[in-house]
Amino acid sequence: MIQTLVILEHDGHCVKRASLSAVALARQLGGSYALGVLGSGVAEIADSVRSFGASVVLVADHPALAEPRADCYAAVIAETARQRGASTVVGTSSTFTKDILPRVAALLDAPMLSDVMAVEIKDGVPCYQRPLSAGSLCATVKLQGDVRVLTARGTAFHPPSPNGAPSPVEPIAFDAASLPNGTQFVSRERSTSTRPDLTEARVVVSGGRPLKDKETFERLIGGLADALGGAVGATRAAVDAGMAPNACQVGQTGTVVAPELYIAVGVSGAIQHLAGIQDSRVIVAINRDPDAPIFQMANYGLVGDLHALVPRLIEAVRA
Numbered sequence: 001m002i003q004t005l006v007i008l009e010h011d012g013h014c015v016k017r018a019s020l021s022a023v024a025l026a027r028q029l030g031g032s033y034a035l036g037v038l039g040s041g042v043a044e045i046a047d048s049v050r051s052f053g054a055s056v057v058l059v060a061d062h063p064a065l066a067e068p069r070a071d072c073y074a075a076v077i078a079e080t081a082r083q084r085g086a087s088t089v090v091g092t093s094s095t096f097t098k099d100i101l102p103r104v105a106a107l108l109d110a111p112m113l114s115d116v117m118a119v120e121i122k123d124g125v126p127c128y129q130r131p132l133s134a135g136s137l138c139a140t141v142k143l144q145g146d147v148r149v150l151t152a153r154g155t156a157f158h159p160p161s162p163n164g165a166p167s168p169v170e171p172i173a174f175d176a177a178s179l180p181n182g183t184q185f186v187s188r189e190r191s192t193s194t195r196p197d198l199t200e201a202r203v204v205v206s207g208g209r210p211l212k213d214k215e216t217f218e219r220l221i222g223g224l225a226d227a228l229g230g231a232v233g234a235t236r237a238a239v240d241a242g243m244a245p246n247a248c249q250v251g252q253t254g255t256v257v258a259p260e261l262y263i264a265v266g267v268s269g270a271i272q273h274l275a276g277i278q279d280s281r282v283i284v285a286i287n288r289d290p291d292a293p294i295f296q297m298a299n300y301g302l303v304g305d306l307h308a309l310v311p312r313l314i315e316a317v318r319a
Contacts, residue, residue: 002055003031005086007077009096010037010045018199020159022092023052025152027160028119029088029126034058036080036172038073040066046169051162058084060172064179067188068096071180074103080172081108081147093151093256094199105149112149113141117156135252135275154199155258155279196231198250203230204259204280206250209237210266210288210306217243220310221265227317233257235273251276266306269294286310 004026009019015037026033032055037046039061046059060076077100081089089104091097093115105112117138118129128141128150198204205228207221217238225232234244236251250257251273258279265286267273274297277283285298286306295301302309 001032001085002034003086004029004033004088004090005036005058005077005081005084006033006054007036007038007089007091007097007101008049009092009094010039010042012039013045015045015049016094016197016199017159018094018154018197019092019096020052021154021157022090022152023054023160024157025116025119025150026088026090027053028157029090034084034086035167036060036077038065038068038076038172040064049162050166050169051164052160052167053164054167057167057169058172059169060174062174062176064176067185068100069183069185070099070103071183073100074107075179076172076174077101077104078107079174083173087147089147089149091151092154092157094154097151101149101151108147108149110147110149111143111145113143114151115153116150117153131275135278136271153256155256195225196229198231198233198248198255198257201231201257201259203228203261203263204233204250204257205230205263205265206233206235206267206277207238207243207265208235208267209241211238211243214243216307220306220314223314224263224265224310224317227314228261228263230259230261235267235270264294264298265310267294268292269297 006022006026009016034056035049035054036058040063042061046057091101113128115130116128120127129138132139205221205225207217211217222232232248233250234248238244239249252275256276260281262277262280263284269292283298284300285294286302288305290303
């Protein structure tokens with residue numbers, strides 16, 4: 001029997017470091033927890049997480065799980081939670097968990113809470129804090145029932161380091177023939193990049209609408225990010241205009257980031273964008289409008305034409 005089942009996300013080769021934030025949340029909840037790894041040919045991935053203090057690493061390894069089809073993954077996770085008596089199922093907030101864990105909650109007939117930022121025990125009952133209104137408010141929530149499903153905001157829980165004794169690895173028993181077959185995997189398109197992932201980068205450089213076109217965006221934002229060894233981000237307006245791919249979108253409706261250095265170039269500072277960067281350690285803003293909302297959150301601000309300032313900044317960094 002375990003108290004918490006933590007679902008880890010991987011890319012087929014290794015566990016995504018951001019998904020380990022859910023382990024930190026499981027530790028705060030107290031009690032024993034298990035790590036769940038699903039996929040096909042994931043033995044090495046499961047072995048790599050044995051030292052994170054879990055009572056057991058549970059592995060569902062089958063060709064039917066080669067692709068993360070939400071209906072199949074949800075069925076396996078829900079059945080595993082029942083078999084192991086888990087009262088909480090946890091994952092880190094991502095497109096992966098947004099697709100799968102609501103289905104798990106439905107199958108378990110359990111309440112679900114997303115973007116948990118903190119946990120407080122009151123009278124023996126856990127209370128969860130989560131953002132509201134694009135991060136301008138914080139709600140404290142109690143959940144009814146014996147079982148619950150949570151996602152942790154990755155920027156609120158620091159991923160732990162592997163420092164425990166190796167956990168045993170056990171297979172998850174499930175009937176592959178009985179898995180849902182209402183959806184079929186067709187294809188996958190991957191964007192290849194030598195730049196670090198947005199959720200793991202120490203430096204993120206983001207651009208907004210004033211970059212005007214894709215070529216200028218890559219030359220200035222990509223150039224500065226490369227000079228600093230960082231990742232490229234973008235506002236929703238820049239993504240909608242085709243200047244950057246959707247995977248680069250930063251904000252409430254994109255990726256929430258918390259790098260050591262966040263540089264916002266031509267970003268006015270809409271509340272949806274600010275909600276996705278507020279946990280950054282240092283924020284630098286470059287904008288020609290001295291009254292842009294981004295300057296209210298920025299630690300350092302530079303007022304001027306980005307088309308003149310950013311090339312000089314790139315040259316200075318490279319020098």
